[in-house]
Amino acid sequence: MTNAAACVKLAAMQLTEYSIEELRLLLPESLVRAPQTLIDSVAVNGLLVPPVVVDGVVCDGHRRIAACRLAGKQTITCLTCKGSPGVMFAELNSQRELSAFEAAAVFARLAADDQAAFLKHTGLSESPHMKIALAFIAAEILPHPELLELSLSMTVWRELGHLGNYMGRFALPLLQLPGTAAEKRNIAGLLRQAQRRNELPEKLPGNNAGEVLASMQKIAQPRRTEALAHFDAAVAGASLPPTAQLRIDPTFSQPGVQLTINLTRNHLDRLDQAKAAVNEIFAAVPEL
Amino acid sequence: MTADTKFGRLEFANLFISNEVAGTPLADQIAAKIKYGSRSIITGEQHPGNGLLLARNNGAFIKPCPGQKGSICCGYWVVEWGMGCPFGCEYCIIQNYTCAGDVTLFLNWEDCHREIVELRQRISGPIRLGTGQFGDPLALEPIFPLNAAIIDWTAGMPDFTLEIKTKSAFVEPVLQARDARHVTLAFSLNPQETIDRLEHGAAALEERLAAAATAARASGCRLAFHFDPVIPVLGWKEKYSEVFRIMHKHLKGLPVNWISLGTFRFPKGFQEYVEKYHPDTGIFAEEFYPSTDGKIRYFRPFREEIYSFMRAGLGEYFSDAAVYMCMETPEVWERLENKTFTSGNLKRLLDASLKTGLKEGQK
Numbered sequence: 001m002t003n004a005a006a007c008v009k010l011a012a013m014q015l016t017e018y019s020i021e022e023l024r025l026l027l028p029e030s031l032v033r034a035p036q037t038l039i040d041s042v043a044v045n046g047l048l049v050p051p052v053v054v055d056g057v058v059c060d061g062h063r064r065i066a067a068c069r070l071a072g073k074q075t076i077t078c079l080t081c082k083g084s085p086g087v088m089f090a091e092l093n094s095q096r097e098l099s100a101f102e103a104a105a106v107f108a109r110l111a112a113d114d115q116a117a118f119l120k121h122t123g124l125s126e127s128p129h130m131k132i133a134l135a136f137i138a139a140e141i142l143p144h145p146e147l148l149e150l151s152l153s154m155t156v157w158r159e160l161g162h163l164g165n166y167m168g169r170f171a172l173p174l175l176q177l178p179g180t181a182a183e184k185r186n187i188a189g190l191l192r193q194a195q196r197r198n199e200l201p202e203k204l205p206g207n208n209a210g211e212v213l214a215s216m217q218k219i220a221q222p223r224r225t226e227a228l229a230h231f232d233a234a235v236a237g238a239s240l241p242p243t244a245q246l247r248i249d250p251t252f253s254q255p256g257v258q259l260t261i262n263l264t265r266n267h268l269d270r271l272d273q274a275k276a277a278v279n280e281i282f283a284a285v286p287e288l
Numbered sequence: 289m290t291a292d293t294k295f296g297r298l299e300f301a302n303l304f305i306s307n308e309v310a311g312t313p314l315a316d317q318i319a320a321k322i323k324y325g326s327r328s329i330i331t332g333e334q335h336p337g338n339g340l341l342l343a344r345n346n347g348a349f350i351k352p353c354p355g356q357k358g359s360i361c362c363g364y365w366v367v368e369w370g371m372g373c374p375f376g377c378e379y380c381i382i383q384n385y386t387c388a389g390d391v392t393l394f395l396n397w398e399d400c401h402r403e404i405v406e407l408r409q410r411i412s413g414p415i416r417l418g419t420g421q422f423g424d425p426l427a428l429e430p431i432f433p434l435n436a437a438i439i440d441w442t443a444g445m446p447d448f449t450l451e452i453k454t455k456s457a458f459v460e461p462v463l464q465a466r467d468a469r470h471v472t473l474a475f476s477l478n479p480q481e482t483i484d485r486l487e488h489g490a491a492a493l494e495e496r497l498a499a500a501a502t503a504a505r506a507s508g509c510r511l512a513f514h515f516d517p518v519i520p521v522l523g524w525k526e527k528y529s530e531v532f533r534i535m536h537k538h539l540k541g542l543p544v545n546w547i548s549l550g551t552f553r554f555p556k557g558f559q560e561y562v563e564k565y566h567p568d569t570g571i572f573a574e575e576f577y578p579s580t581d582g583k584i585r586y587f588r589p590f591r592e593e594i595y596s597f598m599r600a601g602l603g604e605y606f607s608d609a610a611v612y613m614c615m616e617t618p619e620v621w622e623r624l625e626n627k628t629f630t631s632g633n634l635k636r637l638l639d640a641s642l643k644t645g646l647k648e649g650q651k
Binding site: 254287 | 573588617
């Protein structure tokens with residue numbers, strides 16, 4: 001359902017006064033943080049937009065409720081409607097990308113019949129691997145609030161879901177691994193590739209994302225790793241003149257090298273030197 | 289969909305007939321030849337999914353092969369007769385387009401005929417026209433005999449060959465043609481182990497080659513072979529060498545126009561689709577990298593190794609046939625040919641092979 005359709009549905013809802021204590025949250029409290037500006041606004045102006053509730057379960061407005069609680073409110077006026085709280089949550093949040101933890105928390109509470117609608121509204125693929133990943137997060141990560149400070153993108157979780165029974169071996173270490181989001185995305189892709197080759201390691205091979213990435217490339221991309229090693233060795237052994245720099249396509253999809261060299265009137269001979277060195281490199285690296 | 293192509297019995301969950309072709313003799317003939325669960329009349333040519341759709345092609349039947357921007361292409365023409373295939377090849381992009389087995393067939397053949405005649409009038413020089421771009425044409429021929437019709441329409445057309453590609457062993461349309469000398473009957477080939485593992489429903493390697501030999505001897509048609517996709521499984525060199533030997537055993541002395549090579553490649557997102565339907569497929573175990581044209585291919589130096597090996601192996605037995613790479617990058621062509629190689633060069637290579645063949649066929 002589109003947001004517009006959701007609005008039509010909401011228009012038919014009723015306003016009901018709830019005690020804050022009787023409301024049940026769909027998301028774990030550890031995933032809900034009300035910003036100070038919202039708390040201040042609620043304290044001064046009251047709640048301007050009512051949360052949406054299905055059978056006493058909050059499916060939209062978690063942060064507003066948290067802000068009301070922190071602002072000392074006892075009761076809240078909510079819009080009440082019928083249906084699946086999880087699916088309603090997905091519909092009302094379809095304008096933003098849910099975090100993997102939010103999606104997993106709601107997915108875990110869905111009836112089996114509602115899973116497809118939830119995945120459709122959230123834009124997540126309805127694949128067994130995505131379901132494995134969401135189930136893993138719900139079981140292994142959400143119960144540990146200290147882990148909720150960390151994050152991996154949904155793309156990474158989906159890749160990890162492909163690991164199936166081996167997901168447990170890598171998911172938590174990858175979540176906790178020091179490194180950038182891009183490095184972790186690449187590591188997840190390489191883990192999946194290593195699995196296709198039946199060469200998954202016993203554990204993440206390294207203490208940080210850079211080390212793991214380098215090791216995983218050796219495992220999952222041996223042809224490229226070997227060609228890069230040939231190139232590095234050839235460059236080390238070649239007599240490139242000062243100021244000369246060589247660049248290659250690191251995937252070797254484009255053959256050849258790009259040579260950059262500063263020439264001066266007094267050092268034109270560097271061009272011949274560079275040519276001889278590149279010839280040596282070509283001879284030593286057939287992949288180029 | 290289930291298929292027994294040898295006897296032409298195809299079974300579909302649903303038969304959809306567009307109101308534009310409902311009640312035509314061809315629609316009735318096709319409906320009588322297949323088994324289906326339910327039958328319904330629909331509007332338009334949009335496939336509702338899960339079955340066979342009979343419709344009218346309101347666009348063009350004859351188109352230049354779309355090729356791939358950034359690849360060396362051969363100047364081929366294709367017949368868009370519909371889309372879909374009864375075979376379930378795990379590596380096949382058509383299944384990605386058609387939701388695993390749905391088939392669409394266009395029934396306004398009179399437009400197809402007219403467009404072929406117009407093409408011959410409009411284009412000077414050799415024309416290579418193929419029916420195998422959107423599915424296996426001979427696998428569907430028992431219910432949809434368009435290839436037989438095109439063979440008949442184009443017999444005697446100057447400088448023209450109709451290439452009919454298949455993974456089946458059903459060559460009756462060629463055998464029964466009044467003149468098939470302008471036909472290039474082409475077979476996709478792979479080692480039997482790969483056929484067993486990935487080409488579900490297709491004919492065995494030796495069945496294809498026996499059918500090729502029978503058709504060439506009986507009808508005077510020429511032959512072509514396509515190693516596409518080449519999938520380098522464990523021991524691939526021995527396995528493909530064995531295929532070359534088996535080819536030679538069946539085809540010695542028969543006219544082969546060309547043999548194409550294409551290593552497995554796919555667009556972004558294709559892995560997700562294939563692994564959803566074939567979670568244990570091994571076809572993505574190799575290293576893949578994106579090419580400049582957007583397709584994802586094997587490691588480029590490895591592709592060159594594969595092509596060098598295949599070209600040398602085929603050259604031992606089929607030195608007269610043009611062996612070329614399909615949808616490969618200019619860089620790979622240049623490294624294998626040791627010179628710049630363009631789409632124009634490839635077109636001329638294949639056209640020349642066709643001219644030789646036509647002369648021999650008309651002796």
